Amino acid sequence: MAVVLSIKGLTKSYKPGVPVLKGIDLDFEERGLTAIIGSSGTGKSTLIRIINRLVDPSDGSILFKGLELSSIEGRHLREARRRIGMVFQEYNLVERLSVMENLLTGRLGYVSPMNAWRRKFPPEDVAHALELLDVIGLADFAHQRADSLSGGQRQRVGIARALMQRPEILLADEPTSSLDPKTSVEIMDLLKSQGVNNGIPVVVNIHDVELARRFADRIVGMTGGRVVFDGPPDQLSDDHLKLIYGGEGWLQ
Template sequence: MLSIQHLSKSYKNSRLILDDISFNVQKGEILGLIGPSGAGKSTLIRCVNRLIEPTQGSIVLNGVVLSGLSSSKLREQRRLIGMIFQEYALVERLSVMENVLSGTLGYVPFWRSFFRQFPQEKIDKAFAYLERVGLLEHTNKRADELSGGQKQRVGIARALAQNPELLLIDEPTASLDPKTSRQIMRLIREICKEQQLPAIINIHDVPLAQNFADRIIGLNGGKIVFDGSPDALSETVLTTIYGEEEWHTPAEKEEQIHTKGSSESIEMKLELAV
């Protein structure tokens, strides 16, 4: 379980980027972070693995206080936190397999990684992860030969190679088309449920968050303004998170107009009948 309590982050001469954030994430739970740009979503994710140092508060993963670790101990714990990035963060000139094996660098001696001599056990697991994400036939391709969706699948396999206890996922679908976005989110959800991995996903696409997250936290101005079920994301709640906006799609607007017109027509007929 991940527990974040009273987490705040500020920079010199600036407002609080995160303001007294507290929540828990259970095993296998997928938490979607939504909110406008600048709300603090990416900062929150990076505070969890201390890529950004929190100003105050505690971060505890399975009983280990991450916010109080020394540099050497933090390196050990970071092996247990898989990170999946918006821009994939692959080494383009390396093969798919080599990129996946880079997820094991925290577990093998430097000389082995330098000469790309990974233990057979790690290689076998990398093959299994590539099969799980549907890329087994692309094992020897260079990363720069892949599509965006395939690159994101490599990123997922690389994160799994770390044998993580937590997944942090930053805008996994921002560069993908709608169909591929749904496939990637479905894959992430299936893997989290299979391995009982907790995950925090920073995501702008509200419908995707509603479809694939178990729980939603809405941030605005560095504060939690909503924490609840995806089903509870009403227009009122979305307005609290994002500000005033027209939340109906064009199709929904058309349906509303049609329904309103039909109702007025029925009322007129009833009046005439009377």
């Protein structure tokens, strides 16, 4: 399979001399769900946010389908972001906008600010939004305000918003951390199936090792700003988990 996203020698320090990421090398292929696991503060979030440049890298290269993302600015960065869908831990919906408006936010990169302001989106975008509302099971919620939804519903809207971009890769930063176990499974299921249906790779940061094992095709374990495990879920042993999270008492 062809490599879609290739990260090489990536480092990031928020404060000089205190690197959060210490040289990450990862390749992502055009299919499959990759789960990145690791304890809090180990740089998972930073890594995923660097890919679409919500955070700027300190050094290293991020090659996305032949495009170097690490140094682009302005219009080129916006055009690159359109191709990368992102799902957030706290959903990050615009609370006072309707579900439909939140979905159409995914098309803002393609619509002029004037037309966006007047809520004039191409009919195929609106049709796509209605279709996605069906997929996420919120067909009757189009006109409800986002802040009236439950956590699980909000995250579904968050995923639909990312899919509205017709992305070439889907990133998810702790998408299940604010949700109950049952909803978490449903959200992971949705991420996985949408990745398969759209033929795009999905990269998910996740705390829950069991969820990662259940849904991922590949697990990347990080600790202290480095990748310490990279392989299929069935190769992830307790020894690896001790290495990733430290200690062992919590495993029993």
